Amino acid sequence: MRVRRFVALARDEVPDLAQEILREIRREHPHLPLVLDESGEPRALVGIRRALEHFLDHLTSGPDRPQVHHRVFQEFGRGEGLQGRTLDSLQAMYRLGVRLAWRRLAEIGQRVEIPPPAMYELAESGFQYLDGLVDETVRGYAEAAARQAGERLRLQRRLLDLLFAEHRSDPAEALAERAARIGWPLPEQVAVAVLLRPAREAMAPAVGQGVLLDMEPEQPRMVVPEPTAAGRAELLRRSMAGWSGAIGPPVPLHRAVKSLRWAAAAVALMERRLLPAGQLLQCTEHTEALVLLPPEELIEDLDRRLLAPLAYCGPTHGRRLAETLLAWLESRGGAPEVAARLGVHPQTVRYRLRQIRELWGDEVDDPDRRFELELVLRARRLRGELAARLP
Known part of the structure; x- marks a missing residue:
């Protein structure tokens, strides 16, 4: 009887409590945008309100009633992932919301004189429910991240296809358009590397920001912007630990295919043990071998x-x-x-x-x-x- 009275009182306070939680979340995370749903209401507010309502429903429902509305919180996670927020920030928002909600629910519990053991069970049920919300949100977030990563890879491959094509006219406009879609600033010069996998299941090298890495081919390819910039060679050396291959000479961006050809020729000689393996070989340091051995x-x-x-x-x-x-x-x-x-x-x-x-x-x-x-x-x-x- 007390639980039903508790739920009834708590349900009356859900709208105000949801507003309070959203205000505090926005105060702690001021850059959180308010995305509106079809009715013009903030989606975050709708999600908070539904979470509270579903939790209260769970307290008075039978065991067959689902505890979490999967679609709502998966969509929330997907939306947050697409907005570029991290999982840490998402979980921080959940923790803040639960702390505020539990404070209000504890006050209601005291008003209806729910015994402490029952309140402990209520708290445990609340944290179990939170775990379910987090799981569904993380699932949606992971789906969004995978979709974004897949789309970026697709756009990056389109850029690389254009970079490695033979051009009869200036491709600057097309390159700029494709580069802009993945946020890649166009460099004046690039060097292209061809890599040899240390093992089929080997982790991709942790290349620096701005380096384009295509792991799809049997011999992965890497485009290094401004290869002669200070410190670039040392950063590449560190990131390529465990990998080997060859990097072609620096060339203007629209001639990237020429650097690719030299790198591929060097890798072919490395595979025949005519050039040293076990490192990222600089083609410019082996000009004689590259000129005399391939023909x-x-x-x-x-x-x-x-x-x-x-x-x-x-x-x-x-x-x-x-x-x-x-x-x-x-x-x-x-x-x-x-x-x-x-x-x-x-x-x-x-x-x-x-x-x-x-x-x-x-x-x-x-x-x-x-x-x-x-x-x-x-x-x-x-x-x-x-x-x-x-x-």
Whole structure:
């Protein structure tokens, strides 16, 4: 009987109590916007009032009556998520509302002389009800966050598709429109990275704000704005812990596809172990390898034609002659300079240079032939077929 009287008195105070709770929430959270429903009433006020009414209904209803109106509070959570508020701020609002509501309900309980044990049960029921509200609100909030994240990813992919397309005309207007939709300030320069996954289930690297990361491809891609800005390289190095890949050279925004090509070429060489792995490799520091190694067919054909004389020298002696020829071409010096580069005696170099003259004749004095010989020999060294150059 006392519970029914308690519920009746509390129901009369629900409208004023809901207004008081909303006022206090807005005082604590002054930037909370008032979104109106179809009737022109603040949705937050409607939600508070319904929560109080449903709780009071629960006190006098049977066990089959649902405790929480799922749709109402899921929609509230979705709305708050779309407004950009955090879960912490949402839960703080709930706690404030419950504190105010419980203060008023405790006063009513004293007026109708509800015994303390019964009030404790009432409080426990109230907190259980609050848990249900929070669960439904969080579910709606999570749905909104997932929807927003999915929409942003879709818009980001559209921007990346345009960035990585070949352009016959200036794409500035289209890029600006797509970038604005995800709040990405257009940079003057970008560098594009291609990444190698450490494992299929690996967490995405924690790249800094403004960096576009596309995890959809088998080899994820990353667009770094203003890559030469102070501190950018160090931030990238830290965020890429556990990941490896290559980042292309800085290029104007509308030429991002060119940076992507260099990064992809470098990653291909990393996979063949022709470039060092286990880090975010800077393409600008490996220009020689990127120029000489990818056009394999052309370089190999030139190699076969120019270095054919070595086929008659045996593998070991042929490699030594090739190393001596390359050192001579690079140093443009005499036997002492070449010997210093190779770490051998100058007399050994003189002997090998005489053999080189016998094998190639006057061709080694032709500037064009010297250039081609140096190209194919450098390519061999990059592939690990010749000894590395001494420091």
